[in-house]
Amino acid sequence: MRIRALLATLLALVLVAGACSDDDGQAAGDGTWPDKITFGFVPSSEQEQLQDDIQPFMDVLSNALGIEVEGVVTTDYTGLVTAMGTGSADLGAFGPFGYVLAQQQFGNMEVLIQAIRYGSPTYHGQWMTNDPSMCDTTPESATALENSNDGVVQVGALDAVALQVGVHFGDSGKALGESVDAGDVSPGTSCMADLTKVKGKRVAFTSESSTSGYLFPALQLIQAGIDPVNDITPIFTGGHDAAVVAVYNGDADVGVSYDDARRTLRKEKVDVGDKVIVFNITSEVPNDVVAASSLLPDTLQTAIYQAIHAYLETEEGEAVFDEMYGWTSIRRAVDSDFDVVRAAAEALGITEPPG
Numbered sequence: 001m002r003i004r005a006l007l008a009t010l011l012a013l014v015l016v017a018g019a020c021s022d023d024d025g026q027a028a029g030d031g032t033w034p035d036k037i038t039f040g041f042v043p044s045s046e047q048e049q050l051q052d053d054i055q056p057f058m059d060v061l062s063n064a065l066g067i068e069v070e071g072v073v074t075t076d077y078t079g080l081v082t083a084m085g086t087g088s089a090d091l092g093a094f095g096p097f098g099y100v101l102a103q104q105q106f107g108n109m110e111v112l113i114q115a116i117r118y119g120s121p122t123y124h125g126q127w128m129t130n131d132p133s134m135c136d137t138t139p140e141s142a143t144a145l146e147n148s149n150d151g152v153v154q155v156g157a158l159d160a161v162a163l164q165v166g167v168h169f170g171d172s173g174k175a176l177g178e179s180v181d182a183g184d185v186s187p188g189t190s191c192m193a194d195l196t197k198v199k200g201k202r203v204a205f206t207s208e209s210s211t212s213g214y215l216f217p218a219l220q221l222i223q224a225g226i227d228p229v230n231d232i233t234p235i236f237t238g239g240h241d242a243a244v245v246a247v248y249n250g251d252a253d254v255g256v257s258y259d260d261a262r263r264t265l266r267k268e269k270v271d272v273g274d275k276v277i278v279f280n281i282t283s284e285v286p287n288d289v290v291a292a293s294s295l296l297p298d299t300l301q302t303a304i305y306q307a308i309h310a311y312l313e314t315e316e317g318e319a320v321f322d323e324m325y326g327w328t329s330i331r332r333a334v335d336s337d338f339d340v341v342r343a344a345a346e347a348l349g350i351t352e353p354p355g
Contacts, residue, residue: 031297036068040080040089041324042098042207053323056316064307065300076238077101077209084109090293091304093325096286096341097211101350103291104342112301113290113308114333117326120161121337125212125282126259127195128247134254135191135279142166142176142187144260145281152281157187163326164188165262165273178266185266186273193279195224202233204243204252211341213240216282217256219344241265247276256282286337288325305332 039061041054051073058071072089074080077098083089085106092109094102103109114121124147132139137154144160145152157164158174166187168178178185198221206213214236218228228234237243240257241264247255248269259281265272290308292301309330311317321327 033067033297033300036070037090038070038072038088039091040083041071041073041093042077042080053320057311057320060311061304061307065303076207081105084291084293087293090296092291093288094291095211095288096338097215097345098209099289099291100338100341100345101209108294109291110294111289111333111335111338112292113305113330115287115289115325115327116329116331117287118161118163118328121287121331122284123162123212123287124259124284125216125256126278127217127280128244128255128257128276128278129253130247130250130275131253132277134197135193135277137192139189139191139277141189143190144188145190145278147281147284152192154190154192162259163263164260165266180267180270182268183270185270188260188262188273188278190278195220195280196226198254199226199231201253202235204235204237204246204255206237206240206243206257208236211285212258212282213243213256215344215348216285219347220282244272244276248272286341289333
């Protein structure tokens, strides 16, 4: 694990090395705008694909701000944390856990933007399996799981906050029956199952620094009396789509991802909603963020926020962000909203990016 993290860190630093030097006209903390800023991302899908997806967004930001904006994709959260912490990146699109660790470790950044998905500033992780026998209730197609005041409940796919696999936007709003080049996409299937059934299974996590892909699920296992290291076989896939793939292909018995990462596979594997069954979810997590270097002037930070908000209001921006991270809007972030993530990290004894 340490070798992987070291390679990720080195790659991040090579990609963005020198991006904040005074010789290049970068932010020096004196209120002037730099000539160039670097925006770092971590992949929730394939790294090369995300690099292609972000380029139109970088072009829009460059035009709106009147300065060059370079987008780079690191291999994992550790690389982005290091790039932001060492001043090699000016902006970073983090999961909430990645931001909390980076801010605690380096302290030279502040949260600027929080994602909104379909009107909600929070989301949850989902537990998935390819084995229907794990279910305590009969698996039902076109359903999803949501948190409520009464605990986890099963709802119709169209009533779920997150856009579920097999659901698309029709002329009258959300609708079932999405069709892609490979055929009709099956609606997502869900059931209810106790997490004690995870013991002894091969579990596909995403990254050790992912909130919904590891932090909250690992805490759930501990609360269920399961050691997330010794009582299961943990597999770290590196991305949310990869965790879904591991379950779909049978390389893992169970997987975790954000809700609903099955959508990332629907264009090639139209039956992913049938084969990968959601059986439990985590508690609510504040949505992912964009963190900014403390050296960036307030006026530039405001301009960045306004440019991203305006882009999301366009059809192109909506499509780009749907492919990237599933954002539908944004709001100015409040740091205290992430105290729940800090508490979870403290409970697991995690104070820096795993290596």
